[in-house]
Amino acid sequence: MDKLRGEIVDIIEWLEDSRTLLAWRFPRYQNEIKHGAQLIVREGQQAIFVHNGQMADTFGPGQYSLTTENLPLLSTLQGWKYGFNSPFRSEVYFINTRPVTDLRWGTANPVTVRDPDFKMVQVRANGLCVVRVADPPVFMRQVIGTDSSVDVEEISELLRRVITLAFSDMILETGLGVIDLQGRQVELSDKLRDFVADRVDDEFGLAIDSITMNVSLPDEITQAMTRGVARGVEEAGWVNQLDDMQRYQQAKQAEAMVAAANNPGGGGTMGDLMGAGLGMAMAGQMANQMNQQAQAGQASAPPPLPGAAQTFHVELNGSAAGPYNPGQLQAAVQAGQVTPTTLVWSTGMAGWTPAGQVPALQQLFAAPPPLPPQTPPAAQGPAQ
Helix, strand or coil, rough: CCCHHHHHEEEEEECCCCCCEEEEEEHHHHHHHHHEEEEEEECEEEEEEECCCCEEEEEEEEEECCCCCCCHHHHHHCCCCCCCCCEHHCCCCCCCCCCCCEEEEEECCCEEEEEEEEEEEEEEEEEEEEEEEEEEEEEHHHHCEEEEEEEHHHHHHHHHHHHHHHHHHHHHHCCHHHHHHHHHHHHHHHHHHHHHHHHHHHCCCCEEECCCCCCEHHHHHHHHHHHHHHHHHCCCHHHHHHHHHHHHHHHHHHHHHHHHHHHHHHHCCCHHHHCCCHHHHHHHHHHHHHHHHHHHHHCCCCCCCCCCCCEEEEEECCCEEEEEEHHHHHHHHCCCCCCCCCCCCCCCCCEEEHHHHHCCHHHHHCCCCCCCCCCCCCCCCCCC
16 A cells, blocks of 8 residues: 555655754655655755665755756766666655754753852742754754654753753853842843754854843842842832831821910810920920931830839810820829829720829829918017
């Protein structure tokens, strides 16, 4: 059947549309081709005739009648001085010259990089490579050999090794640190393509159209870089801006308390307290806190010093105010605005408690002792 099929079929062509198959040998019984057979080469293909292991004529896209005039090299090899009329023996290889776009590569082992900040760092890289057969005769000699077909997987491992070595050589030549490697990946991808192309064009007849590269750093290096960015943001003033926002909120609270004190319709309680000096003391306390935060450059105030006076929050008109120190509370007590039944709270207390039941405040409500009796002056008689 193969012999009969070879006698009947006189069209030599490759209808395979796979992009992963790079080369294919046309099957023919005893490799016999009839005089005048039709050769059809499609776009993205090249046909190469091989006679007794030697490459002969090469055909690009088009349709050809296989005669002595169209096969000059093969005619020389066959010794056809006056043409031929009988079938001749020759192998026909079709080469796929379209680009293969889904070849993935990656470094099997990490590559050591000398970094000015982190000393010796091991990095990995991966990406995609677009490859095509650019020189079919070279590809025929170096890769195909006697294979009946060559798939892209047969050159994938070869290309991965070449790309890995080229990546290592590129890093040594550029002398870049790991931060620059990640920041200049697009630029370095083009450079890596040049390194790889120089190693596979003449040796294997391949062309590298493009390479994408993604550099991966160790987790500890990534964490160190993240901490460095956080410190940079802090130094740039973002933390100071947060402090400014807190000081702004405190200032607005102080302004609202002053406005409430000047409001005649506020019930008189807050106005009297401010008149008694409590509001001014609060404003002074807030101003001191703002100054301390501005000097320290921190978002939170330091804890009170040991032995500092205990402060209390006071319930005024259904809302909490304060904290106030004992001196401020004494002024409010003397003004009649804080009474033994006024609810107060301080750090460490279980809940709001009447001021008269708090041991630290009971002395503020103690009645003063009575004044000593005074002897009236003696009556003087009329002058003599």
